[in-house]
Amino acid sequence: MRLTEDNKLKKLVVVGDRVLVKLKKASEKTSSGLYLPPGVQEKEKVQQGYIMKAGPGYPIPMHVEEDEPWKEKDENVRYVPLQAKEGDLAIFLLTGAHEVIYEGEKFYIVSQNAILMLEREEEL
Secondary structure, X not given: OOOOOOOOOOOOOOOOOEEEEEEOOOOOEOOOOOEOOOOOHHXXXXXXXXXXXXXXXXXXXXXXXXXXXXXXXXXXXXXXXXXXXXXXXXXXXXXXXEEEEEXXXXXXXXXXXXXXXXXXXXXX
16 A cells, blocks of 8 residues: 555554544734744643544443353453544644654644644534
8 A cells, every 4th residue: 555645644543542633723923013033933831733633532441241251252342432523623732642753744742631622624
């Protein structure tokens, strides 16, 4: 399989209650008109970016019946789904994020509990 812009993230599997975020392009100047040097926006404690991939959620172990030891025990795991979905704009704490570089692009892996707010395009 050859990687292209359309399918390069399809091979990634986000685990558990985490999401993969690509930072939103920051404004180069402030509201008062001052130009900011590169890198200043990236050091802010609160960042915003678009969710590219989302994990399945919080795992909940299934109840196991111990009455028949000869039965095979399947690894049945159910998940409580995440509130965040792909395409949402997430505002998150940088202290709860891990920076990764994949295929030359910078992404952040953010836990669900580090996300402060979501903006979704669809109507609620």
